[in-house]
Amino acid sequence: MSASILNYSVENDIARLAMDDGKANALGHAMIEALNAALDRAQNEAKAVLISGREKRFCAGFDLDVMGSGPENVRKLVGAGAELLLRIYQFPLPVVIACTGHALAAGGLLLLAGDVRIGVEGEFRIGLPEVAIGMTMPIFGIELARERLARNRFTEAVTQARIYNPAEATQIGYLDAAVPAPALMETAIARAATLAALAQPAFANTKRKERAATIAHIRDTLASDSGTFDGARAG
Incomplete structure (x- = not known):
C-alpha cells in the first residue's frame, strides 16, 4: 500500500507504517483513516508494527484546519483520534x-x-501542550499519560503542559530511548523484530489484561467527555 500521506510495507514480518504528508504529519481524518486501514492489513500480514514519521516531524497533533472549523467538527475528529489511540494501545x-x-x-x-x-x-519538542493553548485535556489523554509517564512528573507534563527534548522525554516516559538519527530506524526495527518473536496469543492476551482497567475507564467516560473537545483549537 502506498498513499500520498502514508506508506505501508511488510519486511521480515514487520509492517512499516510511515506517515508523510509533506508537512507536520497532522492527524486529520485522512491520516486517521490511512492508519486504520494499514493496521487492518498489518493484523493479517505481520507479527509486529512499526510506525514512523517524516524526517524531523513525527506528528504535530490534530489537523488545525479541522480544529478551527467548529465544535461538531472538533468532536468528530478528536473522537476519531481517541478511537485510533485506543486501537493502538490495545493492538x-x-x-x-x-x-x-x-x-x-x-x-x-x-x-x-x-x-x-x-x-x-x-x-525536538515532545509533549502535551493542550493546557497552554487553552484546551482542557481529554480524559483519554490524561489516562494514557497516567499509565506511561513517571508518576512524579505527571502533573508537570499534563496539567502544566511542559514540553521536553528527547533526552528529557526518555526520563519522563514519552520515549524508551533516544538515539542518533542514523541509528533510529535500525534500532526500532531490531526492537520490533524482538517483539515479533514473542509467542502469540500470549502477548495479545497479556497486553489486553494489562491495559483492561485503563481502557474500560476511557470507554466509560469517552462519550460524556466529548463535550470538552470543542475547546481544542490546536490539539
Whole structure:
C-alpha cells in the first residue's frame, strides 16, 4: 500500500507504517483513516508494527484546519483520534514507534499508545501542550499519560503542559530511548523484530489484561467527555 500521506510495507514480518504528508504529519481524518486501514492489513500480514514519521516531524497533533472549523467538527475528529489511540494501545501485535522528530499534542499521545518508543536525538519538542493553548485535556489523554509517564512528573507534563527534548522525554516516559538519527530506524526495527518473536496469543492476551482497567475507564467516560473537545483549537 502506498498513499500520498502514508506508506505501508511488510519486511521480515514487520509492517512499516510511515506517515508523510509533506508537512507536520497532522492527524486529520485522512491520516486517521490511512492508519486504520494499514493496521487492518498489518493484523493479517505481520507479527509486529512499526510506525514512523517524516524526517524531523513525527506528528504535530490534530489537523488545525479541522480544529478551527467548529465544535461538531472538533468532536468528530478528536473522537476519531481517541478511537485510533485506543486501537493502538490495545493492538494485539506489538507496536513500536520511531519518533523521527517533533511529537506534540496528539503526536505525544501516539507515543504514549505505543508499546516501545524509540526517538531521535536532537532539538525536538515532545509533549502535551493542550493546557497552554487553552484546551482542557481529554480524559483519554490524561489516562494514557497516567499509565506511561513517571508518576512524579505527571502533573508537570499534563496539567502544566511542559514540553521536553528527547533526552528529557526518555526520563519522563514519552520515549524508551533516544538515539542518533542514523541509528533510529535500525534500532526500532531490531526492537520490533524482538517483539515479533514473542509467542502469540500470549502477548495479545497479556497486553489486553494489562491495559483492561485503563481502557474500560476511557470507554466509560469517552462519550460524556466529548463535550470538552470543542475547546481544542490546536490539539
